[in-house]
Amino acid sequence: MDKKPTVAEKVSPLKTVQETPSVLREPVIAPLVTYPIEVVVPEVRQQTPAVGQRATRLDGHLHGLGQTRYIDDLSFPGMLYAKIKRAGVASARIKSIDTKEAEAMQGVMAVVTGKDVPCNSFGPSLKDQPVLAYERVFHAGDGVAAVAAVTEQIAAEALEKIKVDYEVLTPVLDPLESLKLETPGVHAPSANIYQSKIIKKGDIEKGFAASDHIIEGHFRTQMVEHVPLEPHATIAMWDPNGRVTIYSTLGRITLGRADVARTLGIPVSRIRIVATIVGGNFGGKNEITTEPVLALLSKKTGRPVKSVFTRPDEFIASTTRHPLIMDYKTGVTKDGKIQARKIRLVLDGGAYCSWSETTLGKACILSAGPYNIDNLYAEAYVVYTNKTMTGAMRGFGAPQVCFAYESHMDDIAALLNMDPLDIRLINVFSEGSLSPTGQTLQSVAIKESLLQAAKRFGWNGKGSADAGANLLAEENANTNMVRA
Amino acid sequence: MKRRGRGMACMWYPIGFTVSANPSAAVVKIDEDGTATLLTGTVETGQGSLTVLAQIVAQELGIATDDVQVVSADTDATPMDTGAIASRTTYVTGNAARLAAEKAKEILFEVAAPMLGVKADQLEAKDHKIVVKGYPQRNVHIGDVASHARVVMGQPPIGSASFNPATVPLDPETGQGKPFGTYVYATQIAEVDVDDETGEVEVIRIVASHDCGTPINPMLVEGQVEGGISMGVGFALEEEILFDSQGRQINPNLTNYIIPTSLDMPEVEVDIVDNYDPTGPFGAKGVGEPTLVPTAAAIVNAIYNAVGVRITSLPATAEKVFAAIQAKRDAQPKQITA
Incomplete structure (x- = not known):
């Protein structure tokens, strides 16, 4: 049977603490740094003319010394910490949100939900995204309530005390399903196809008729995250003049200020956004996320409020790269000249539009590749699904279509038994070429880049794209040799 | 194997947005010691864009990268910018910064012209000096010109400008245009x-x-x-x-x-x-x-x-x-x- 500890035993841990060398109990204080009055400026920063110099960065110096102040390094008197509760279901009707227990917790200063947001929608083109989900949840990362507390731990505990009653609905997850007319609308009554684009040039049927070979390719890409080193971070401070100052990791403060003004229903003159040095953007920080929520929490508490996304928040509640489903069909002459190309792109747009309009447009315009193709038809659709929202990400659809058009190009080279470099050189743009949208191109350097890369790499030419096809013949030969 | x-x-x-306007504005101020300050609404997100913008302003003014201080990303203090998106900073914000520096430089040239006894269009900015083209020995230090502009002429050398890429909307049926x-x-x-x-x-x-x-x-x-x-x-x-x-x-x-x-x-x-x-x-x-x-x-x-x-x-x-x-x-x- 367990013996209850005596009073003396209970005291002993205290004694241990008292006996611990004082240095272990003192708060950690960074060593004193005295900055030199004379700063050594690298010569390259002092040279004229300035353009073309390999000038070092001032912020690089700070990064190297560990002296960069990111938002997480900033603190203000009385500052609170905010956390946002995520839905955890991909599609649902919110029947009720009970925040009473969380609000009663010691250290919790304020709780807000979607009903507290004056104008609960935003977005760079379609304003289809709520600041905090209210009535409906469209993807599992939707925020449903936010808490401001004196510590991050209390805020996290308070989230557990918030009870949300959902009527769970069947989510639409497959973009090709979503494309079908009979599939229920993710944002009914709006259609699931929320943007489309067509580029038409010449006559593809004529082009295909004039081709010696017709080759098809089907390609898909996945959803990926930006994974910036610094996650989304914000500090909002509402002041007695009714003005709010927001320190933010936003890459676009002008648009961000307009969005915050709209969601809060106040003039832009009442908002100041300061973007600190941002630890990586890659497109993921091009629109507001928690800024209006933090502003409301700050207004409600009269205190500065900080929030820094956890890594899971970053994955489930920020934008991601559009997965694409890409169908290519190309007609080519036997000597490798492309006569016609037909392309269909389907973009998984996730739960909200975000930067889908731009991604769709760029993907469609760029989808034929940097090639002179007189007869072209490209169509692109972006559809809603109940998945993490897709938005701006380095390349806006271009890495996806490049994967398709360049894989397709090597398939054509293999079919014609041509070197991958040669088939590209035959078809690429040159100065004054007309783009798929009919734009006259200037400062075109694609041929130069191909030749320079080939030279530097030691591309020795006249190779087939699928030299590896010999692998199996070789293996068979080896097996036969052993058998013999 | x-x-x-x-x-x-x-x-x-x-480079830049698809058809839609994506302007940048910039302000360049030249100080009395021949250094300059660039105000820009864009954000440094780790790519080194502020250094590139400093180099562009420095090039236009004939000074060095280190002579340009960049103030960025504060909606109260810096001019409008579409931001760090669409690979546009060097091209769009860079053009705005260059044009703003050019306007500030024009004030320097107007002030320096009588100091050097020539017309403003005969001048160039090079190696921290305002120089008579073709006569490098006839020059004034850019700081002296900036100081003269303020103290004597009452005309502080400040320039502001904006830039937006030229585009043509796409035809909705055929997608033809200049995006x-x-x-x-x-x-x-x-x-x-x-x-x-x-x-x-x-x-x-x-x-x-x-x-x-x-x-x-x-x-x-x-x-x-x-x-x-x-x-x-x-x-x-x-x-x-x-x-x-x-x-x-x-x-x-x-x-x-x-x-x-x-x-x-x-x-x-x-x-x-x-x-x-x-x-x-x-x-x-x-x-x-x-x-x-x-x-x-x-x-x-x-x-x-x-x-x-x-x-x-x-x-x-x-x-x-x-x-x-x-x-x-x-x-x-x-x-x-x-």
Whole structure:
């Protein structure tokens, strides 16, 4: 049977603490740094003319010394910490949100939900995204309530005390399903196809008729995250003049200020956004996320409020790269000249539009590749699904279509038994070429880049794209040799 | 065994927004010691854009990079900017910064002209001096001119300007029009090793030849290319957000969502193509996004070259590559020796 500890035993841990060398109990204080009055400026920063110099960065110096102040390094008197509760279901009707227990917790200063947001929608083109989900949840990362507390731990505990009653609905997850007319609308009554684009040039049927070979390719890409080193971070401070100052990791403060003004229903003159040095953007920080929520929490508490996304928040509640489903069909002459190309792109747009309009447009315009193709038809659709929202990400659809058009190009080279470099050189743009949208191109350097890369790499030419096809013949030969 | 393969991919990529206005404004102030301050609403997100903007202003004023202080990203203090997006900072914000510096410089020239006894259009800014063209010995230090402009002429040298790329809307039926101001071009060639017993792909080397117009700062261009390639390697081989049957992410953490580390980085050789775009600041275009555009395609083509299997969906994980090799082996009729 367990013996209850005596009073003396209970005291002993205290004694241990008292006996611990004082240095272990003192708060950690960074060593004193005295900055030199004379700063050594690298010569390259002092040279004229300035353009073309390999000038070092001032912020690089700070990064190297560990002296960069990111938002997480900033603190203000009385500052609170905010956390946002995520839905955890991909599609649902919110029947009720009970925040009473969380609000009663010691250290919790304020709780807000979607009903507290004056104008609960935003977005760079379609304003289809709520600041905090209210009535409906469209993807599992939707925020449903936010808490401001004196510590991050209390805020996290308070989230557990918030009870949300959902009527769970069947989510639409497959973009090709979503494309079908009979599939229920993710944002009914709006259609699931929320943007489309067509580029038409010449006559593809004529082009295909004039081709010696017709080759098809089907390609898909996945959803990926930006994974910036610094996650989304914000500090909002509402002041007695009714003005709010927001320190933010936003890459676009002008648009961000307009969005915050709209969601809060106040003039832009009442908002100041300061973007600190941002630890990586890659497109993921091009629109507001928690800024209006933090502003409301700050207004409600009269205190500065900080929030820094956890890594899971970053994955489930920020934008991601559009997965694409890409169908290519190309007609080519036997000597490798492309006569016609037909392309269909389907973009998984996730739960909200975000930067889908731009991604769709760029993907469609760029989808034929940097090639002179007189007869072209490209169509692109972006559809809603109940998945993490897709938005701006380095390349806006271009890495996806490049994967398709360049894989397709090597398939054509293999079919014609041509070197991958040669088939590209035959078809690429040159100065004054007309783009798929009919734009006259200037400062075109694609041929130069191909030749320079080939030279530097030691591309020795006249190779087939699928030299590896010999692998199996070789293996068979080896097996036969052993058998013999 | 490991099979070596090589693959190439080329690309084109636009600078700035698709048709829609995406302006930048800038303010340049020249101080009495010949240094300058640039006010810009864009944000430094790690790419080195503020250094590039400082170099552009310095070039226009004939001073050094270190002489330009950049104040950025405060909606109360800095002029409007569309922001760090669409590979537009060097081209669009850079053009605005250059034009603002040019306007401030015009004030310096007006002030310096009587000091040097010539007309303003006979002057140029070079090596911290306002110089009479063709007569380098006839000059005044830019700081003296700036000071004279303030104290004597009562005309502080400040300039402001904005820039927006020229575009033409696309026809909704045919998509014809001029959606972008300019484009950049690039080629990357990858060398990979594919283990035909496990499907594992190792990227050995990538040669990247990029056009960015004039490289304002070649070191920062190289940095962008290297960073883009690391992102491209992740996109090609490792990264994928996975969902359960109910639409919830199952790997929202860096333990199960794998991004490339320094150990996964291939040897990268960056080559900058000599080019000049007359619409860019000092001929510059941009480089941010395009650096990762061809990487995955080049790697997948190299896999094809190594083992003869075409991976049609990304990422090309070891499992996927191995399954494709197996499928190819199974499909191959076995040769039986007599």
